[in-house]
Amino acid sequence: MGAIETSSNATLQGMNTMGVAVRARRLVTVKQLDAMERALDQVAADAPLLVLGGGSNILFRQDFDGTVLHIADQEIDVSPGNGGDLVTVAAGAEWDGFVRWSLAQGYAGLENLILIPGSVGAAPIQNIGAYGREVSEFIEAVDVIDRATRERRRLSPAECEFGYRDSIFKRERDRYIVIRVIFRLPRQHPLRTDYAGVQQWLDDHDIDDPRPADVAQAVESLRRSKLPDPADIGNTGSFFKNPIVSSSKAEAVRAAFPDAPVFPLDDEHAKLSAGWMIEHCGLKGTREGDAGFSAKHALVLVNHGEASGEQLWSMAQRAIDAVEGTFGIRLEPEPLVL
Numbered sequence: 001m002g003a004i005e006t007s008s009n010a011t012l013q014g015m016n017t018m019g020v021a022v023r024a025r026r027l028v029t030v031k032q033l034d035a036m037e038r039a040l041d042q043v044a045a046d047a048p049l050l051v052l053g054g055g056s057n058i059l060f061r062q063d064f065d066g067t068v069l070h071i072a073d074q075e076i077d078v079s080p081g082n083g084g085d086l087v088t089v090a091a092g093a094e095w096d097g098f099v100r101w102s103l104a105q106g107y108a109g110l111e112n113l114i115l116i117p118g119s120v121g122a123a124p125i126q127n128i129g130a131y132g133r134e135v136s137e138f139i140e141a142v143d144v145i146d147r148a149t150r151e152r153r154r155l156s157p158a159e160c161e162f163g164y165r166d167s168i169f170k171r172e173r174d175r176y177i178v179i180r181v182i183f184r185l186p187r188q189h190p191l192r193t194d195y196a197g198v199q200q201w202l203d204d205h206d207i208d209d210p211r212p213a214d215v216a217q218a219v220e221s222l223r224r225s226k227l228p229d230p231a232d233i234g235n236t237g238s239f240f241k242n243p244i245v246s247s248s249k250a251e252a253v254r255a256a257f258p259d260a261p262v263f264p265l266d267d268e269h270a271k272l273s274a275g276w277m278i279e280h281c282g283l284k285g286t287r288e289g290d291a292g293f294s295a296k297h298a299l300v301l302v303n304h305g306e307a308s309g310e311q312l313w314s315m316a317q318r319a320i321d322a323v324e325g326t327f328g329i330r331l332e333p334e335p336l337v338l
C-alpha cells in the first residue's frame with residue numbers, strides 16, 4: 001500500500017502556486033504509476049476527480065468537493081533512437097528540473113522552456129510554450145489512462161491535437177489522465193534565438209556560437225527579470241491567453257492604438273498582446289486587497305498573500321471587462337479556473 005497515500009479534508013494551499021487556501025474532500029497521492037489503477041478504484045465513481053500536477057496553472061475559487069489525485073512518480077527512462085533518444089518521463093517529474101537534466105545530458109530542444117513552473121504531466125495539457133518554442137515539437141507520444149474505461153493508451157501527437165496553449169487534454173478535461181510523456185530529444189537541433197530579448201542577451205554576453213545551455217541562460221535571465229517567481233509571490237504565469245483575432249480586427253486595433261503590438265500568424269489571423277492591453281487599461285501593478293496584477297508583467301495575476309480565490313477571480317474580471325470595453329476583445333483565462 002506504500003505506493004498510495006490518502007488524506008481527508010486536505011489543504012491545497014501548498015499545492016497551487018497561486019497560494020490559495022482551499023481544501024479538498026480527499027487527496028490521493030500516487031507515488032508509483034503501477035498503483036494508478038488501484039488509486040482510481042478508491043475514487044468514488046460519482047464524485048468529481050481532479051488530477052493536480054504542480055498546481056501552477058489553476059485558480060481555485062472555492063474548496064474542491066471531490067478527490068484530488070496527485071501523481072508523484074518522477075521516473076525517467078532513456079532508450080536510444082534515430083533522430084533523438086526516446087526519453088520517457090513520469091508525470092510527477094518537475095518540469096524545470098527535467099529541462100535542466102536534459103541540458104546536462106547534452107540534449108537540445110527544451111532550452112527555451114526552462115524555468116516554467118509545473119510538472120511534466122501538465123506540460124502537454126496546455127502545450128507549454130515560451131520564447132518561440134512549444135513543448136509539442138519534442139513530444140513523441142503521451143501515455144494516458146482513459147478515465148471511462150480505465151484502459152492505458154499511448155496517444156500520438158496528432159491524437160493530442162496540440163495548438164497554442166491547447167490540446168485534447170484541455171478541451172476534454174475529464175477524458176484522460178496523463179501518466180507519462182515520451183519525448184524525442186536530439187543532441188543537435190537548430191536553436192531559436194529570434195524571440196525578443198534572447199539574441200540581445202547573447203550579444204550582450206559576447207556569445208556568437210551559442211550552445212543550448214547559453215540559450216537556457218538567456219531565457220532564464222529574461223524570465224527572472226519579467227515574471228514574478230511563484231516562490232516569492234503567488235501566481236500562475238500568464239493569466240490570460242494572447243487573443244488570436246482576424247487580421248481585419250487586428251488592423252482596426254492598430255488604427256485606434258498605433259502602439260499596440262500585433263503579431264501576424266497567417267493571412268487571416270494575428271495575435272495581440274493581452275499584457276499590453278491590460279497595461280493600457282491601467283491595471284498593471286494595481287491591487288485590491290491581496291489580489292492584483294504584477295508590476296513586472298501586466299498579464300500575471302498575483303496573490304500578495306492572503307487573497308481568496310474569489311478575490312483573485314474578481315480582479316481577473318476587472319481586466320476582462322476593461323479590455324472588452326476598450327478594445328472589444330474578450331480575454332480568456334489561460335489557467336483552469338475551478
Ligand code: EPU
Pocket residue numbers: 129130131132195196226227236237238239240241242261273274275276277279284296297298299334
Ligand atoms: N507587454 C506590455 N506590458 C506588460 C507585459 C507585456 O505591454 O506588462 C507587451 C510588450 O509589448 C511585450 C509583449 O507584451 O513586447 C509580449 O510580452 P512577453 O514577451 O512578456 O510575452 P507575453 O505574450 O506576455 C507569452 C507567454 C508566456 C511566455 C512569453 C515568452 C502566453 C499567454 N504567454 O507572454 O508564457 O513566457 O510569451 O515567450 O502566451 C505562461 O503561459 O504562463 C507564460 C508565462
